[in-house]
Amino acid sequence: xxEKTKPVRTFRAGxxxxxxxxxxxxxxxxxxxxxxxxxxxxxxxADGFKETSRFAxxxxxxxxxxxxxxxxxxxxxxxxxxxxxxxx
Numbered sequence: 632x633x634e635k636t637k638p639v640r641t642f643r644a645g646x647x648x649x650x651x652x653x654x655x656x657x658x659x660x661x662x663x664x665x666x667x668x669x670x671x672x673x674x675x676x677a678d679g680f681k682e683t684s685r686f687a688x689x690x691x692x693x694x695x696x697x698x699x700x701x702x703x704x705x706x707x708x709x710x711x712x713x714x715x716x717x718x719x
Contacts, residue, residue, distance in 0.1 A: 638650035638651055638652050638669075639651050639652065639653050639709075640701070640704055642697045642700040642701055642704075643697065644693035644696045645693050646672050646673045646674060646693075647672050647686070647690055647693035647694055647697055648670070648671050648672075648673065648697065649670045649697035649700065649701040650668070650669045650670075650671075651666060651667075651668055651704060651705065651709075652666065652668070652669065653665070653666055653667075654667060666705050668702075669684075670684065670697060670698060672684075672686055
């Protein structure tokens with residue numbers, strides 16, 4: 632069984648989460664790190680906790696906050712994090 636990949640950094644505001652991922656691809660014989668961001672909202676229904684990428688109007692300030700934190704992290708050179716931290 633292969634090891635599950637984890638985000639290098641996670642930012643949370645209530646039930647909204649932005650996860651920073653680093654994808655390594657080969658380009659012209661060199662490995663290039665390409666960061667990406669995944670924003671989700673966690674909710675609970677009768678079957679337990681689930682995630683969605685759909686947001687209500689009231690979630691948008693939280694989406695803006697976690698997106699800005701993820702961008703700040705990458706803009707400040709944090710894409711090389713190896714430990715996989717989380718921030719609330």
